[in-house]
Amino acid sequence: MSEPRLVPxxxxxxxxxxxxxxxxxAFHRSMPDYRPTPVAALPAAxxxxxxxxxxxxxxSRRMGMPSFKILGASWATYRSLLAHLGHRADSGIGLAELRAELAAGPxxxxxxxxxxxxxxxxxxxAGLLGLSAHILVPEDMVRERIDAIAVEGAEVEIVSGGYDDAIRRSAELADARSLVVSDTSWEGYVEPPSWVIDGYxxxxxxxxDEIDAGNIPRPTVVAAQIGVGAFAAAVARGFAGRTGTRLVGVEPTDADCMTASVEAGGITxxxxPQRSNMAGLNCGTPSVIAWPDVSSGYDTFVTVADSxxxxxxxxxxxxxxxxxxSGAAGLAGLLSHTGALGLGPDDHVLVISTEGATxxxxxxxxxxxALVAE
Structure with missing residues (x-):
């Protein structure tokens, strides 16, 4: 494992x-249980x-789930199904109508x-729409996360190796009745991952909205964790154009594919397999569709140890x-490189806690x- 580093x-x-x-x-506002999640002050941090x-x-609580991922997955699923059924993106078809059409088809x-x-x-x-789901996971995923997927009604396949191996296996399953909804892209597969980014x-x-309303300070530093880059791309789209805001991308030392790619000048x-305890960031290859925004939008990349x-x-x-x-990784990057980043009392920091206790x-x-499972 390499040492933590900072890369301009x-x-x-x-x-x-x-x-x-x-x-x-607009789509998410039409979904059950949608409401904006809170932004909390962290005075000790x-x-x-x-x-x-x-x-x-x-x-930690987004539409009944313990992470933000439902935003990208729902929009990408919706758009993928509309395309598969031959509907325009602006058709106005809602989830109930889509479910009925799917029930009447193959x-x-x-x-x-x-x-x-x-x-x-x-x-x-898949459950909301009356479909089955086949989910591929790396062999080192903890049992609690596997069980949480199975509880949703999905068939879970454990793949030998890491996340990249699970991605390859998912691509092999694509056919006329199996729609792959991935948050990373590869050669010839870019639309669903682009919709994931759009969902975020x-x-x-x-x-x-909170910043513009004056409810929280305008951030001078935004730290975002990076896996394949979809979430980080959405953060870049929101903040790269804001004057006076520095973007810091954060990765585990054991899963620093974006930092390594930036150092190499192209996707690497x-x-x-990657074995960080920041399991959601254990990725070995940046997403092709996320790379342009992430590589262009961030001022600095840092890597951090599990500790x-x-x-x-x-x-x-x-x-x-x-x-x-994984949710705490953004703050971890700032804690590990406070001096090198030149953080001081005039800075106002924004981090995104992307998950609760999964x-x-x-x-x-x-x-x-002493948390217990709900």
């Missing part, structure tokens, strides 16, 4: 970053970093590879926020909490 981005070109979309937000404030977007199933949260969200969408516009739009696959994620989890929990290993046993071990 030689490819930064913020004018090349894409824009958020509005269509997904601010004191530790020596900055003016730290705020965290809390995605059997379809949704397929996806996952480190946990995305696959569970795809399985949830809803979350970023909620944050921008790192050796795997830093655990420190961030404890610090956030002390401020009353339940954040899982591995409750480990969360309790790290934080000393």
């Amino acid at each position: 981005n030689p490819l930064v070109a913020k004018g090349a970053v894409g824009s958020l979309v509005g269509e997904s937000r 601010a004191a530790r970093l020596g900055v003016g404030s730290v705020y965290a977007k809390d995605e 059997d379809l199933r949704l397929v996806s590879a996952t480190d946990g949260n995305h696959g569970r969200a795809v399985a949830r969408m 516009s809803t979350m970023i739009g909620e944050i921008l 696959t790192i050796p795997g 830093a994620a655990e420190e961030a989890m404890r610090l956030m929990f002390g401020d009353g926020l339940v954040s899982g290993e 591995d409750i046993a480990n969360f309790n071990r790290v934080t000393g909490a």
